[in-house]
Amino acid sequence: MRAVIVSGGEPPSKSLLLSYLTKDDFLIGVDKGCNCLYDYNLKPNLILGDFDSANEEVIKAFTEDGIEMLKFNPEKDYTDSDLGYIKAKEHGANEILFFGATGSRVDHSLGNIGILLKSLSEGIKLEIIDDHNRIFLINEETTIKGTYGEIISFHALSDVVKNICIKGAKYELSGYDMKLLEPRAICNEFIDSDIRIAFDSGIIMVIFPED
Incomplete structure (x- = not known):
């Protein structure tokens, strides 16, 4: 099964995201990445994070629509992106496309490269994709x-x-x-x-x- 994660970095363009997304993908919105999905009128299967940067009205709209939400304490041992990866695995994903994983926060971008390394060791095919790069190991x-x-x-x-x-x-x-x-x-x-x-x-x- 393939999961598509949209995290809180630089949002992908709508055309880029739609060029990859299929109806069979398990779509996960991670914190601020939920804003992007809402703006593009895309309904995720799961939203998660500490929601310190997501629009409150977006989260409210998704939960009222019956979408599963997992809310985490901001003081935690994992980044929201890492939690997205963990939950994608728990739902049976053996392939993951990771959007919103790069951007102005170099610390988060490097952390997401670390998720690439983890996925390689765990036998999960993962790619980081943005409007200017496609990255895999x-x-x-x-x-x-x-x-x-x-x-x-x-x-x-x-x-x-x-x-x-x-x-x-x-x-x-x-x-x-x-x-x-x-x-x-x-x-x-x-x-x-x-x-x-x-x-x-x-x-x-x-x-x-x-x-």
């Missing part, structure tokens, strides 16, 4: 699909990624050990529909950026 040899001329970037998200080989890209790489967040593999480019990336160990963050 890999920890094994992978073929990545794209279109000719599309930009793609790779970052090591472990201390070192050993023996990276990138094939089928404009800038190929062979047998390279890439250190944590080293900018060596930023702004590569598809020259066909596939890029093959292989490595012996480590975790790579894959970013599809768009200006």
Whole structure:
């Protein structure tokens, strides 16, 4: 089952969100992300958070419409976004699309990258998506699909990624050990529909950026 989480960072455009959302998705509004869903006339399956930044009238409208609400104390051990991820798993999600996970709050953005790491270790396929980026992690040899001329970037998200080989890209790489967040593999480019990336160990963050 796939869950779609809309959290309280920079809200996705309506066109972006609707381009991914299907009727079968389990839709979760997280705190301020509920405002976005209400504005777009989208009915979530679940809303949650401490609701310190959501519009009170929005929360009232959703609860009066019979939508399940989970309210948490602001003084807690998890961020609202992390709680959204936990509840998505509890509802049986093995794939999650995460909107509103980036924005002006770098601390929250980095925390949500941490949720990406957690999902990878727990076998949950998770992507962070905003109007300018699509972000996911890999920890094994992978073929990545794209279109000719599309930009793609790779970052090591472990201390070192050993023996990276990138094939089928404009800038190929062979047998390279890439250190944590080293900018060596930023702004590569598809020259066909596939890029093959292989490595012996480590975790790579894959970013599809768009200006």
